[in-house]
Amino acid sequence: MxxxxxxxxxxxxxxxxxxxxxxxxxxxxxxxxxxxxxxxxxxxxxxxxxxxxxxxxxxxxxxxxxxxxxxxxxxxxxxxxxxxxxxxxxxxxxxxxxxxxxxxxxxxxxxxxxxxxxxxxxxxxxxxxxxxxxxxxxxxxxxxxxxxxxxxxxxxxxxxxxxxxxxxxxxxxxxxxxxxxxxxxxxxxxxxxxxxIMIPIIFIVQGKAFNKRTFIFIILTILVLVSLNQFTSFLENALKETQYNDTLLTSVWKDDDGTSIFRVIVYSVPMILSIFGKKYIDQANNPMINICVNCSIVTSLLYIVSKFTSGIFIGRLPIYTSLTGYILLPWLIDHIFEKKSAGIIKIIMMLLYVLFFYYQMHFSWKLL
Known part of the structure; x- marks a missing residue:
């Protein structure tokens, strides 16, 4: 077993x-x-x-x-x-x-x-x-x-x-x-x-896909990236009284070079595909899919920030919203593409995810 x-x-x-x-x-x-x-x-x-x-x-x-x-x-x-x-x-x-x-x-x-x-x-x-x-x-x-x-x-x-x-x-x-x-x-x-972190997020993701709240979140993310040194200092001060204080005091935090760019790209796929399929998302106006799209935006932005800050701390936060991406992806493929094309796209997507699985398991974790 x-x-x-x-x-x-x-x-x-x-x-x-x-x-x-x-x-x-x-x-x-x-x-x-x-x-x-x-x-x-x-x-x-x-x-x-x-x-x-x-x-x-x-x-x-x-x-x-x-x-x-x-x-x-x-x-x-x-x-x-x-x-x-x-x-x-x-x-x-x-x-x-x-x-x-x-x-x-x-x-x-x-x-x-x-x-x-x-x-x-x-x-x-x-x-x-x-x-x-x-x-x-x-x-x-x-x-x-x-x-x-x-x-x-x-x-x-x-x-x-x-x-x-x-x-x-x-x-x-x-x-x-x-x-x-x-x-x-x-x-x-x-x-x-x-x-x-989910308390503000449950309000951010409400409403139509790519609404004003999500654009404000995007702008805030850009500001964080532009003022990265100040944000990192703020983050360290904010975490001193939390469960991550021990991490801050070790070389693990200092040596953390952020989330892998491959992981950032892979977890941004639902958001990227949503941009191309926005017309179909707007036509359906499905509250569940709208929330999933907005969650995918939050996921991508948190991963982008974690790439330039900490994969250990920030890189663990997107999991709160990334699980909805696995609801969103099948829906997007079925609604953006014709039935025959959707089947081909799903196969291609599966193969690419398997490649990522092998990369993560073999090169990053040395388990395969």
Whole structure:
């Protein structure tokens, strides 16, 4: 059950996944008042089961896994010890309380804990893509092949709990139920403080694609890039009292040369394609797609800033909006191109993403 051959990440979804996509009948459901065909719950779950298992049984040498495992072992083992343990935590107390409650009431096995976290994360992704994506298989494929799966479910697990919790509330954002969304964000900020960035973003992404708010965000980004030295100083001062203070005091922050330009380009694809397809986006005037387009703008701009500042800190923020890009891309291709051309474009897109997967896995992470 331990993942040793990372090509299996693609082999599963390109074999069993495509088989399920073709053979299993789709279910007719009502989405935002419209009847559309979607994957059934069982087949949608079956597609992602191996990714839950692989994340749960990951080895200690991958990313931050040993840190998370040790924090689980160090967590309180009884309710009487929990208050003192929680009080000893100086940041993201909610995560450590979660560790303790799981250890006390469910299991003292770190593997079981990792499996439970992976199941929660993948359920949020599966549920949202199944409901809102016009191509569930493609959305899951993009999530895996982009290496988001490994980056966050095998590495940045704590932040991804917050990311997935907010992503599961995509319907709240769509319906402008801001109070509910902000309550969820505030609760999840006890797991990872970075999710507070979503409070202004849920307002920025509302409205039509490429609206005034997004243009203001673009202008602010340009100002940040123009005054980069001042922004970096401001960022360092702002982070001194946060969970990233330790990072600032080490050479890791000073030696950080920003996010890879290849990653910036890859994550900007949904925004770039949206520019070319703006006419079709405006014609559809689909609130969900409008939000996804505006999220893609935020994603691209945050990655651009991270390229010139910090891939360690700023480069981790776009994940809060980039997951919607995997809803947007299949929709854009289906609506911009004719049916035959759309099929060819999807194949080309998949091949390019596989190349990025190989680049990231082989050259950046040395895993292939």
């Amino acid at each position: 331990v993942l040793t051959n990372y090509w299996m990440l693609l082999i599963w979804i390109l074999t069993v996944g495509l088989f399920l996509n073709v053979v299993i009948p789709k279910t007719l459901v009502t989405i935002e008042g419209k009847s559309e065909y979607r994957w059934g719950k069982f087949s949608a779950f079956l597609l992602v089961v191996p990714y839950i298992v692989w994340a749960g049984f990951r080895t200690d040498w991958f990313g931050d896994t040993p840190v998370y495992r040790m924090s689980f072992y160090d967590a309180a083992s009884s309710l009487s010890a929990l208050p003192a343990y929680a009080a000893s935590q100086t940041k993201d107390t909610g995560f450590y309380v979660l560790n303790s409650l799981f250890k006390i009431f469910i299991s003292s096995s770190s593997v079981v804990f990792f499996l439970a976290i992976a199941a929660f994360q993948m359920f949020c992704i599966m549920r949202t893509y199944r409901k809102y994506s016009s191509d569930y298989w493609m959305s899951i494929f993009l999530f895996i092949v982009s290496t988001d799966y490994l980056s966050y479910m095998h590495n940045g697990m704590r932040q991804f709990i917050a990311v997935c919790g907010i992503f599961a509330c995509f319907g709240f954002i769509l319906k402008k139920e801001y109070l509910k969304t902000i309550i969820v964000i505030l609760l999840l900020s006890t797991i990872h403080q970075t999710c507070l």
